[in-house]
Amino acid sequence: xxxxxxxxxxxxxxxxxxxxxxxxxxxxxxxxxxxxxxxxxxxxxxxxxxxxxxxxxxxxxxxxxxxxxxxxxxxxxxxxxxxxxxxxxxxxxxxxxxxxxxxxxxxxxxxxxxxxxxxxxxxxxxxxxxxxxxxxxxxxxxxxxxxxxxxxxxxxxxxxxxxxxxxxxxxxxxxxxxxxxxxxxxxxxxxxxxxxxxxxxxxxxxxxxxxxxxxxxxxxxxxxxxxxxxxxxxxxxxxxxxxxxxxxxxxxxxxxxxxxxxxxxxxxxxxxxxxxxxxxxxxxxxxxxxxxxxxxxxxxxxxxxxxxxxxxxxxxxxxxxxxxxxxxxxxxxxxxxxxxxxxxxxxxxxxxxxxxxxxxxxxxxxxxxxxxxxxxxxxxxxxxxxxxxxxxxxxxxxxxxxxxxxxxxxxxxxxxxxxxxxxxxxxxxxxxxxxxxxxxxxxxxxxxxxxxxxxxxxxxxxxxxx
Ligand SMILES: Cc1cc2nc3c(=O)[nH]c(=O)nc-3n(C[C@H](O)[C@H](O)[C@H](O)COP(=O)(O)OP(=O)(O)OC[C@H]3O[C@@H](n4cnc5c(N)ncnc54)[C@H](O)[C@@H]3O)c2cc1C
Numbered sequence: 024x025x026x027x028x029x030x031x032x033x034x035x036x037x038x039x040x041x042x043x044x045x046x047x048x049x050x051x052x053x054x055x056x057x058x059x060x061x062x063x064x065x066x067x068x069x070x071x072x073x074x075x076x077x078x079x080x081x082x083x084x085x086x087x088x089x090x091x092x093x094x095x096x097x098x099x100x101x102x103x104x105x106x107x108x109x110x111x112x113x114x115x116x117x118x119x120x121x122x123x124x125x126x127x128x129x130x131x132x133x134x135x136x137x138x139x140x141x142x143x144x145x146x147x148x149x150x151x152x153x154x155x156x157x158x159x160x161x162x163x164x165x166x167x168x169x170x171x172x173x174x175x176x177x178x179x180x181x182x183x184x185x186x187x188x189x190x191x192x193x194x195x196x197x198x199x200x201x202x203x204x205x206x207x208x209x210x211x212x213x214x215x216x217x218x219x220x221x222x223x224x225x226x227x228x229x230x231x232x233x234x235x236x237x238x239x240x241x242x243x244x245x246x247x248x249x250x251x252x253x254x255x256x257x258x259x260x261x262x263x264x265x266x267x268x269x270x271x272x273x274x275x276x277x278x279x280x281x282x283x284x285x286x287x288x289x290x291x292x293x294x295x296x297x298x299x300x301x302x303x304x305x306x307x308x309x310x311x312x313x314x315x316x317x318x319x320x321x322x323x324x325x326x327x328x329x330x331x332x333x334x335x336x337x338x339x340x341x342x343x344x345x346x347x348x349x350x351x352x353x354x355x356x357x358x359x360x361x362x363x364x365x366x367x368x369x370x371x372x373x374x375x376x377x378x379x380x381x382x383x384x385x386x387x388x389x390x391x392x393x394x395x396x397x398x399x400x401x402x403x404x405x406x407x408x409x410x411x412x413x414x415x416x417x418x419x420x421x422x423x424x425x426x427x428x429x430x431x432x433x434x435x436x437x438x439x440x441x442x443x444x445x446x447x448x449x450x451x452x453x454x455x456x457x458x459x460x461x462x463x464x465x466x467x468x469x470x471x472x473x474x475x476x477x478x479x480x481x482x483x484x485x486x487x488x489x
Pocket of ligand 1: 133167168169170171174175176178201203204246248249252254423426427429430432436
């Protein structure tokens with residue numbers, strides 16, 4: 024059944040289901056998608072307009088999603104969730120973005136990534152298990168808080184943070200420059216340098232922090248798109264937390280990112296950009312099949328130029344969707360369909376070896392949505408430039424894809440560098456010395472400059488040793 028069959032009296036008239044790669048979905052997932060499309064029709068899509076106009080956090084949409092059990096989509100049934108897999112998450116995000124609300128889809132991605140971070144280390148943590156049980160019942164929205172004001176899009180580098188032992192608990196502080204759902208989420212998966220931090224920024228830890236324990240500045244969010252996602256700054260200021268708010272062992276941050284939050288964020292955002300691209304093609308189909316030029320007796324869709332725009336957009340977007348779904352299938356294969364019990368052995372982290380695939384999926388989807396947005400605007404003419412058609416909102420929303428960390432500049436550099444020099448050359452924590460650069464710079468120095476440098480280095484070496 025296509026969305027066309029289920030839409031309202033105005034008629035959806037988007038692409039038919041001939042262009043959906045339905046073979047990746049189980050029957051249960053197709054049924055869930057049908058119910059979700061209906062929820063988009065009755066609830067999410069109208070709220071998207073409200074969110075966009077007023078920078079309104081889509082709490083109402085989350086309440087609607089909770090009614091389908093979607094806040095616990097990847098939580099096992101034993102903890103009250105739907106026990107679904109990675110493919111299901113991509114499908115749900117894509118569907119929300121395409122038919123409902125892109126801001127909600129982005130907040131939902133961050134929620135699911137936070138759930139993944141929590142589920143990875145839920146096994147002996149009562150606080151996490153209690154939270155997971157209540158996700159849908161109490162509509163508890165989670166999010167990730169990473170990016171640091173000092174390091175911009177290098178979100179893995181947590182300079183403005185610290186943690187220390189305090190009796191049988193901990194004290195944590197952190198500044199985050201962007202946090203989706205910041206100030207509106209009920210709980211946060213936040214990261215700080217570890218309590219035993221000794222200057223190695225690769226040593227960081229993951230915490231569960233509740234909504235009333237952070238300081239946020241919700242009114243400060245003024246992005247050009249995804250206006251409901253409220254990605255403002257937040258602070259955690261010398262907060263004392265109980266022992267079980269540490270998610271996993273001390274120093275588990277990098278593993279938590281590589282095994283849980285990063286893959287879910289990356290294929291999740293890819294699905295969001297894919298959904299926005301499909302949503303724009305849907306709008307253009309509806310508009311161009313209705314708009315007529317009386318002088319020549321043709322509709323806009325009858326021009327081969329417009330057909331070519333749409334053809335190219337469908338092909339490129341479906342290539343991106345298939346890459347995203349393939350990455351999800353890979354994750355399903357290596358985790359038994361997102362079975363969190365495999366991580367009871369904390370050393371079992373199969374997703375961590377697949378980062379290059381998630382990066383590529385995010386890159387392709389983010390680049391595609393931007394290109395498709397421009398082309399769908401061209402195809403819909405001046406009408407598309409006006410808010411009424413709904414295209415310009417999707418276009419603004421989609422532009423965030425390229426910029427969200429890891430930015431597409433950073434990803435293509437990672438992939439190129441790893442391809443040429445190996446993954447160890449990525450040097451995420453800025454620890455590898457570039458002997459070639461040092462030798463080349465020293466070559467340019469006079470004997471006096473070399474002596475001055477040598478004195479300075481000797482002094483620094485003495486200080487470090489002391
Ligand atoms: C809608 C939206 C929601 C967001 N939500 C969140 C969130 O929930 N949590 C979160 O942690 N962050 C979030 N972010 C922040 C995002 O992930 C990036 O950290 C942020 O967009 C980076 O902005 P910046 O101005 O600091 O960029 P800068 O880091 O200053 O980058 C400027 C330019 O330099 C390039 N650049 C940076 N480093 C390199 C490099 N090593 N090699 C080559 N080029 C490089 C960038 O690609 C970019 O072109 C969000 C951003 C947006 C737009």
